[in-house]
Amino acid sequence: MDTNLLLTGETLRLAPGLVRGQPVKGAFTLKDVASQVYLTVDAKQMRVLEEFEQPHTVPEVLENCIRNRACLALREYYDLVLKASRAGVLRVEGAEPLPRHAIPWLLPLRPRWVLPLHVLAVAGMIALVVLRPPSLPGGWLDVLWGWLVACAALSCGQALAASMLRGSGCEIYRPHLRWRTGLPHFAIDASDVRMLGRLGRAAVFASPLLPLALATSAGLWWSLRWSVFPLAVLLLQCWPVGRSAGGRLLDLCRRRPLLDTDLAPLFDAPLSLGEQWRNTWRVLDVRVALLQLAAGVVWVAATGAVVFRLLGLDPALVRQDWAYWQAFVLILDAVLVVTFLGWLGLALEYHLIDGCQLAWRRWSVGARRWRTGRDPLGENADYEALIRRNPLLRRLDPETQTELARHLRPFRSRPWRTLIRFDEEPPFVGLILSGSATLYRRAKSGRRVRFLQVIEGDLFGAHKLVDPDNASLQARADTPLYALVLNSSDFNRLVVGKLGAASVRNYVHKHLFLQRCSLCAEWRPAAIARFAELAEIAAHAKGRIMQRGQEVRSLYVLYEGRARALEGAKQVGKLRPGDVFGEISLLQASVATTDVEASDDSRCLVIDRVEFIRFMSRNHHVALQMERLCSKRLGRPVFPLDARS
Helix, strand or coil, X not given: CCHHHHHHCCEEEECCCEEECCCECCEEEEEECCCCEEEEEEHHHHHHHHHHHCCEEHHHHHHHHHHCCCCCCHHHHHHHHHHHHHHCCEEECCCCCCCCCCECCCCCCCHHHHHHHHHHHHHHHHHHHXXXXXXXXXXXXXXXXXXXXXXXXXXXXXXXXXHHHHHCCCCEEEEEEECCCCCCEEEEECHHHHHCCHHHHHHHHCCCHHHHHHHHHHHHHCCCHHHHHHHHHHHHHCCCCCCCHHHHHHHCCCCCCCCHHHCCCCCCCCCCHHHHHHHHHHHCCHHHHHHHHHHHHHHHHHHHHHHHHHHCCCCHHHXXXXXXXXXXXXXXXHHHHHHHHHHHHHHHHHHHHHHHHHHHHHHHHHHHHHCCCCCCCCCCCCHHHHHHHCCCHHHCCHHHHHHHHHHCEEEEECCCCEEECCCCCCCEEEEEEECCEEEEEECCCCCEEEEEEEXXXXXXXXXXXXXXXXXXXXXXXCCCEEEEEEEHHXXXXXXXXXXXXXXXXXXXXXXXXXXXXXXXXXXXXXXHHHXXXXXXXXXXXXXXXXXXXXXXXXXXXXXXXXXXXXECCEEEEEECCCCEECHHHHHCCCECCCEEEECCCEEEEEEEHHHHHXXXXXXXXXXXXXXXXXXXXXXXCCCCCCCCC
16 A cells, blocks of 8 residues: 555545444444445544545545544544555545455344353352362363363354354354364354444453353363363453453443554654653553453462462462562562663653754764865766756756756855855855855844855855845855856856746745745655745735734745734744744634734745645645644644634
């Protein structure tokens, strides 16, 4: 499954003929009867899936959900789509799954009739274990009989589960012999249990206990030595954790049933520490954990008592002598400490390891720029390959790229040298190969203001060529600089003349600025280029840019000047070039919650609301970053919306 294609371009449709299972605390399972596929969702997720009743792409549905204020958390949304597609609940147009056929079952039973028998059988077996304790097998014949009885009891449990499923209106699939185990037995595919309510699920999950309890009771009543085998299997089925009957029964006590999106995600994206905490807390149910702990203590005590009886020991000795418990307590303490330290290490991994790696990468890049012995302008330098790496120059046709490469010449500069001065016609346009330079604007007061840093792969010196009225810049090298340069006249002829002044202006004014902003730092170059095409530069005089309580029609990125966010007369934030505002109101389809006021004449990159939502929905990495940014500013998740939104 191509994740990127599915989340951007594929047209999906909800499978016809889906059947809903019985609800369990707001969650229910969808089933395609023909292909036997299942997906457990809640009401909010179902509303999202219903958007696909007519064929739509994933970005189109995301746009509708944001517009209708019904959007899930984006990670949950994308994971829901991927899992629904894998299950066949959402299908690509024209795709048909392979059908799976159910088998007839002639003995239906109602779960409410059988479930009381489980309780009586287990209670009777416990009484017999106390009154007539089991004994060890006397020979190989007792071992063989005990093994056969345990296999037969497990087979009867599977048949009983099939009868209760059929009595509840569910289907039975794939009867087979499960022989690759220590206890070979008849088995069925009981996946349809997900369609039942809590009572039906409890009866089906407990189905192995009734035959095992009856077999153990019969063996104990007649003092048969093989009875220890079905008793041991029954104890294993009562283990309160995992896929055993006891573990499944305790899972039914969850306050919130697990959805498919709560399980291992198909949508793979890095998680912050806070997101890991929220996901862990969502899956963890304190009530079930306490029940499992209590049941585990009871299970250990019961198993220990049975083992002591089999070995002919007195269980009272353990309670009287502390020496029996010392080793156990030390081992338990060690396990708890190791588990806690391991969890703590995993929780801090993203912050410690990733933070150290990021610091090392930044230091390495800075150190490499200052190593003056490293000259990338050797005789064998492939100028055309360097041209193809630049987001603007790569758009030239091959013949023009070849001609451009012939006009390039090497350029070297020492650090802190001024390359281009204010109000000076730039003598050349450069493509940086190694090092960095800073571009400065001139404020109204004449003070020099830092505007942009250009690094390897960026162009400099072209601003004034395509925007002579607003691009009086100064360029100064920060480190030893190596570049390829060509005359301004050649750049106008080969680049501006071929691509157009608008395309070059988008690159030198918007693309270079955006790729240095924290907003776009993690975006792909294609996404930055598209955002630069959609954004317009708007000038704002000193005063209000956005007013509280009014509808927000655009996303703003401060491009030049300063601004501040106000709540009434109180300043709640300062905005500098590169900061974004208006995004929360756009994502929540709501009015502005603060005033934004320009402190002096400023300019902003402005993108229309419809275009921004469309752009974001077609770039899921951008959507996740915007969600994370908005949630951080709000102090709570921006999706899904709640009453305070």
